[in-house]
Amino acid sequence: xxxxxxxxxxxxxALPVLPEGPAFSQGMAAGGKMNMDMGGSAPTGSxxxxxxxxxxxxxxxxxxxxxxxxxxxxLTITNNGKADDELMSVSSPVAGxxxxxxxxxxxxxxxxxxxxKGIAIPAGKSVELxxxxxxxxxxxxxQPFKQGETVAVTLTFAKAGNVEIALPVSGLSPK
Ligand SMILES: [Cu+2]
Numbered sequence: 001x002x003x004x005x006x007x008x009x010x011x012x013x014a015l016p017v018l019p020e021g022p023a024f025s026q027g028m029a030a031g032g033k034m035n036m037d038m039g040g041s042a043p044t045g046s047x048x049x050x051x052x053x054x055x056x057x058x059x060x061x062x063x064x065x066x067x068x069x070x071x072x073x074x075l076t077i078t079n080n081g082k083a084d085d086e087l088m089s090v091s092s093p094v095a096g097x098x099x100x101x102x103x104x105x106x107x108x109x110x111x112x113x114x115x116x117k118g119i120a121i122p123a124g125k126s127v128e129l130x131x132x133x134x135x136x137x138x139x140x141x142x143q144p145f146k147q148g149e150t151v152a153v154t155l156t157f158a159k160a161g162n163v164e165i166a167l168p169v170s171g172l173s174p175k
Contacts, residue, residue, distance in 0.1 A: 043170035046075075047150075051163040053081025054121065058128075061151045061167040064144035071095070071138040071145050073153070073167050077119075078126040086158040087127075088118040094151055096140025103133060118158070145169045 047059040059075035079085055090098040100115040110132075119134060121127050129135050136153070138145075145151055150166040157163065 043168075045168045045170075047165055047167055049163060049165045051157075052160045053083075054079055054085060054157065054160050054163070056155070056163065056165060059165055059167050060170045061138075061145050062131075063147045063169050063171055064141065066144055068144055069139065069141055071141050071151075072131075073136040073138065073151065074129045074131065075136075075165075075167070076126055076128045076130075077121050079121045079123055082123050083159060084123050085121040085160055086118045087121060087155060088158055089156045090136050090153055091156070092138060092151060092153045094142055094145075095138035097138075098153065099137045099139065101135050101137045103135065105132075121157070147171045 043060055045060070046057070048055070048057040049059070050056075055078040057076050057078065059073070061071060061073035064071045077087065087100070090100065092098050100119055101112055102115055103110060103112045105111075114137075115134075119127060119129075127134070138151075147169050149169045151169060152164065152166050155163045155165065
C-alpha cells in the first residue's frame with residue numbers, strides 16, 4: 001500500500017495533470033513513457049557546498065508548473081573521507097515533506113519507489129541524484145518552484161550531520 005501511494009505521487013510528479021500546454025508535450029510521450037533529461041549535466045548556477053569530507057555539487061531544483069504540488073531536485077555528493085556516510089533525510093521549509101526516491105527504467109516503463117532507508121555515500125565515491133535516477137521529491141509544496149528562485153533544504157547525514165544548501169531553480173526543461 002505504501003509503495004502504491006509513492007507510485008501515485010511519483011506519477012503526479014512525472015505527469016502533471018493539467019490542461020494541455022506546451023510543457024506537457026515537451027516532457028512526455030504517449031503511453032506514460034518518460035522522456036526525462038537522461039544523462040544531462042546540471043544546469044548552470046547549480047549550488048556547491050563543502051561539509052567535512054563531503055562535497056555537494058550540481059545541486060538544483062526543477063521549476064514546477066502552476067498548481068503542481070510535487071517537485072524534484074538533484075545533486076551530487078562526493079565523499080572524500082575514509083568513512084562511509086549516508087544521506088538519511090532531507091527537509092525543506094517550503095515543502096510538507098521531502099522524500100528520497102529512486103527511478104529506473106524497466107523495459108519501456110519508468111518505475112519509481114520511495115527509499116525507506118537513506119542513500120549510502122561510500123568513502124571515496126560520488127553519488128549522483130539526477131533525472132532518471134535517484135532524486136529528492138518535494139511533496140505538499142506551497143508555492144510551485146519558479147526559475148530564478150532558490151529552494152532551501154537541509155540534508156541530514158549520518159556522520160556529517162545537517163548540511164544546509166540553497167538549490168537554484170532551473171527551467172522546466174533544461175536542455
Ligand atoms: Cu519520485
